[in-house]
Amino acid sequence: MTYRIVVGCDDAGLDYKERIAEDLRADPRVGEVIDLGVHRGAEDVHRPYPEIGLAAGEAIRDGRADRAVLICGTGIGMALSANKVAGVRATTAHDSYSVERSVLSNNCQVVTFGQRVVGLELARRLVAEWLGFEFDHQSASAAKVELIAEYERC
Numbered sequence: 001m002t003y004r005i006v007v008g009c010d011d012a013g014l015d016y017k018e019r020i021a022e023d024l025r026a027d028p029r030v031g032e033v034i035d036l037g038v039h040r041g042a043e044d045v046h047r048p049y050p051e052i053g054l055a056a057g058e059a060i061r062d063g064r065a066d067r068a069v070l071i072c073g074t075g076i077g078m079a080l081s082a083n084k085v086a087g088v089r090a091t092t093a094h095d096s097y098s099v100e101r102s103v104l105s106n107n108c109q110v111v112t113f114g115q116r117v118v119g120l121e122l123a124r125r126l127v128a129e130w131l132g133f134e135f136d137h138q139s140a141s142a143a144k145v146e147l148i149a150e151y152e153r154c
Ligand SMILES: O=C(CO)[C@H](O)COP(=O)(O)O
Pocket: 010, 012, 013, 049, 072, 073, 074, 075, 076, 077, 078
């Protein structure tokens, strides 16, 4: 299986978004990279992080993408925004163990980074690791994640 992956950022995350998108396009595990902006030198460059984070969440909710990598200054605003979309689980994760558990424990479809917080090479490595993890729907964690989905259905 190959992934359809959204990439998105605000102006504070643009450098990392461009480099990570390049990595993803070269990765055989990725079938499609969907770039929701912002784009260097384009009109959208000052779009605020909530617009991009919400659009990324909607792409996942609507089945147009499997996962997303979002970057802003801290990663926090992007995670907050994407998490507002029902069924989307997003987190900032700046270390290897959190990236792993965000998928294996929490079935997060979205990882976010802070360009002002984490180094570029670490962020690139974390994305490569992240792609290697898949949630096990038979695992003990599945029932816990389901409690979140149940709450959303209320
Ligand atoms: O990091 C951000 C949001 O979490 C964003 O890149 C900058 O937001 P601001 O501090 O409100 O400008």
